[in-house]
Amino acid sequence: MKYVNHKRPSIDGKGLMMGKPGYTDDLAEQGSLIVKVLRSPHAFARIKTIDTSKAEALEGVEIVLTYKDFGRVPVTRAGQGYPEPSPHDKFVLDSYVRHVGDEVAVAAAINKETAEEALKLIDVEYEVFEPVLDYEKAYGNKTIIHPEPEIHEMFPIGLDPKKNVAASYNMHIGDIDKTLAECDTVLETTFRTQAQAHVMMEPHTVNARIDYQGRLVLYSSTQTPFHTRRIVAEALQYPLSKIRVIKPRVGGGFGGKQCVHGEMLVSAVALRTGKPAKMVYTRQEVFESTFSRHPMRFDIKLGAMKDGTLKGMDVKVLSDTGAYGEHALTVFMVAGSKVLPLYNKVDSVRFTGDIVYTNRTPAGAFRGYGAIQGNYALETAVDMLCEKLGMDPVEFRQKNMINEGETSPIFEIMGEGTAGTAMYMETCKLDYCIERGMELIGWKEKYPRKDLGNGKVRGVGMAIAMQGSGIPYIDMGSAMIKLNDDGFFNLIIGATDIGQGSDTILAQIAAESLGVHPDKIVVYSSDSDLTPFDCGAYASSTTYVSGNAVRKAADKMKMMIIEEGAHALEVPVEGTEFDGTDITNGESKISLKDLSNRLYYNEDQKQLIAVDSYVGKKSPPPFMAGFAEVEVDTNTGKVELIDYAAVVDCGTTISPNLARGQVEGGLVQGIGMAMYEDVRYSGSGKMITNNMMTYRIPTRKEIRSLKVEFAESYEESGPYGAKSVGEIGIDTPPAVITNAVYNAVGVRIHSLPITGEKVLMGIMEKRQKGEKQ
């Protein structure tokens, strides 16, 4: 291949490094009204009275809005395909506030100080309720977080607000109780994962203006411009056709921008004042008033025979979706659907549970999207089972894991919010990934541990993982290719570049098909007026779904060029070829450049433009084997990550350097969840870790060695053999590091993150029990 699977720097890399304006706030109109939001100090309360008269009277304040200014239209802020599998349980503004940081009122003024001053002048009297702050006490709690009658599900998802249930799910294959009863060994254990914050460097930002056609034009730092348009239209009861959403450069999302954030309020301000308005979330607002990862409790039972055959998996999950139900059901399902099929030879499986409301910051989409939580639970439980069986953890996986050519009944049963799609693993290089990963980490020499003699012990651990490539029959992407004079192209796509480089790699795919250098393909993306639809940057859909759409459109364009070239040369289409530079048939030749100029100006003038779409018929999983070496200081419990090896099967890497960047970046976020990050609340429901001084993500000094490699793999159904790669990197670190620490010092952490304190307490407990390590 000429352009695919070749290193290519991202098209915007240089410009952004040099500081060129490109992010949403850089593009705000001069003189935009500054929008500020009054936020609830209470975890659960009702607004008894709210008086905005003093705020409105303040010089420089343009408008102040409360729940009284909006119709009762519940929506979901989750950026998902319509109808959404998330409950419609959020009003633009409501008389109830359901978490500290929830919206109470909005003020827009000529500058930041005035807007902030206006907020102080809004008088609110609250009726404060007893909040639900522990998700393990939410089900059936006497405090009902969503008493309002208007909220609803779009189709049955198990919404039961009277019990504080946002959604629920259950599935089973075979008879799990019977299977477990017949097993030689059953392992039963519990794990808990914490809320994690995305901490993308660019806070959520929106600009809104009314253009000369009276249309609402939004610039938003978003992963889902099209869903945003639809949700804003619905929430504000404003015609879809009068809204345009443009996504500029985005400073990171990771799922935290797969939702509507400030768009509804900023749009309301712009529409009602006729003036441009903007809102930049403060970092505190990003923490408290956007989304975190769903914390989950896993009660897991694994049953095996003494020869190491895994027979049954019984997983019960409780998930905390916080104050609103965005992504509640779908994240929950992925915790099963993108984890359990790893062991496809079992007789029985059960996966059930509830997603409950609590009065905490809502949970939402976050890279991994349930798979990282589920992977931690399953892959740690598997290591525990291996210990019980006396079996080597690598051998166990090699014996029981899914292989190329195989399938799992779970694929058909579990989709994302709905039923799934059966598929066989056309590509699955887990066997190679494990072998190579073992080499890279030095598994044979280092397993299980090495005592360094100075109180420090090293250990190694591993895990396998899978993810997906878009949601079959739901995620759609489309692309347009336009030929310009001078023989260059515009690639016009809905696909949403949020820093992962989709603009770049999609141009590479088009280039490969057309045979032209990617420099001749100018990309424009994510503008609801000018670009065709794309579901957005989530579910690892871009490379596979949007990539296939681009491939199809480029193939069409190539045919058009051949046809027009043949016509211009007055030769039959049959036998006419295009090599990227010239259209030839025998001795006849016309350059693309000449043809393009002719088509614009001289003869048979027409605009060549090709458009096509793609919806996946399956979601071929990328796979990964992760290995880590840790060093534990037995005097302090401190865990240092010495080395991490990750071998990934994502089919063809469209751009090997960008793919590597995706895996490395995902790994470090997974390492953050495994070892350093923890969203914490006070007893009254206030987020303690609501700034970057108290919420710490890994720094350069924590990450000293990551070895990332890709397996040779070619997925036929993907564009030039590619599967997606956006999320797979994040899934393994929690289980891998938990297992490595256990192998080092015999302490197994059952609740993330793995802190020095937890490890030390575990070591001391073991000493007291007099156990030998």
Next chain:
Amino acid sequence: MKLKLIVNGENKTFDVKPDEYLLDTLRNNNYVSVRRGCDNTSCGVCTVLVDGKPVASCSYLSLKAEGRNVTTVEGIAEEAAKLAGFFGEEGADQCGFCNPSVALTVYAMKKELKNPTDDEIRSYLVGNLCRCSGYMGQHRAIKAYLEVD
């Protein structure tokens, strides 16, 4: 109050409030490459150079900078472009939001440290966070950039 600065080699006079920080002064005067990430020194995304030294502009009072040389990434355009090339090679060119601040800190480090070790590079840059790249690609790129010249 009036503040006189030299920004990227140009004499500038700005109107500032007594408790205004350099980040706001610069952004309000169109130096949009200087970004707000956390507003409390924890992320490094607001880094500018004051008299050649990297500082967190979100917590540097504007009036303290009176008469000093302030450098934003626009002032080291050539070096930033060079570094961008290496970032592109190593897959470190992701969302770009932290990149100008990293470029400035790397530029200052290049002047301050001769032949820094891996550890020294990490230490010098430890206050410049990146959430996209996982740091490895940036590290490879920075080492390659330092080797040239």
Next chain:
Amino acid sequence: MKIKKYIKAGSVEEAYGILEGNPKAAVVAGGAWLKLLPTEVDEAIDISGLGLDTIEKKGDFLEIGSMVTLRSIETSPEVRALYDGVISDAAEKIMGVTVRNIATIGGTIAGKYGFSDIITPLMTLGTQLEFYKGGSIGLVEFMNEQAKSRDLLLKIRIPVAEGRGFYKTMKITAIDFPILNTAVSYIGGKTVIAVGSRPYKAALAEKAMAYMDTCASQEADCCERAAMTAAAEMKFGSNSRGSAEYRKQLCEAFVREGLQEVKS
């Protein structure tokens, strides 16, 4: 922090005059942490450019001006030469260079911050503070004072002598505030142990120090028991970074390691 008026002082006398004359006036040193303070200040006094930013040896002391940045302290060869480079080691652990190029030693000490990495080792070295009005006072004594100082800190003075120093800190990530830190010095036959970020401000482990002074038995034994004494005598608290119990365990481990190190 809100500031009504910003004044660049022309002299130390002028700076002190404004501070003394207006209870709502404050000195702005580096200014790195002002955003954390919810106060409102009438007059903010900038004391840069008053010659308070030098490091120089004067007699038996190394004098560091109050406006010297933490970065300058970290990179100063004169500072690194003292007591196994313990002060430089501590300075290097503080956040990143973008903060250390702003924060000053004067601002750090005047703030008596519990999270400080650098105050802890300074407390083990007989550090003296020099104030404009109040004159000289030991750092240890200053840290124990309850009253808020409205004096101008001009410089710190560290006695220069042969001796050993040790510093250790435990952090979740490299730029985080410490969960706990510990400094141990062994100078002129005397052991000094300071424990900081408990999360409370740094304090001396007097009982442990006394124990070390009198302990006659095998070296390892002394260090071990002194460490246990230090862990028992110091007060610890819990916060989002760690529990009091964990801090206690860290204290014991660090003091033991420190004592073994400086006595070796």
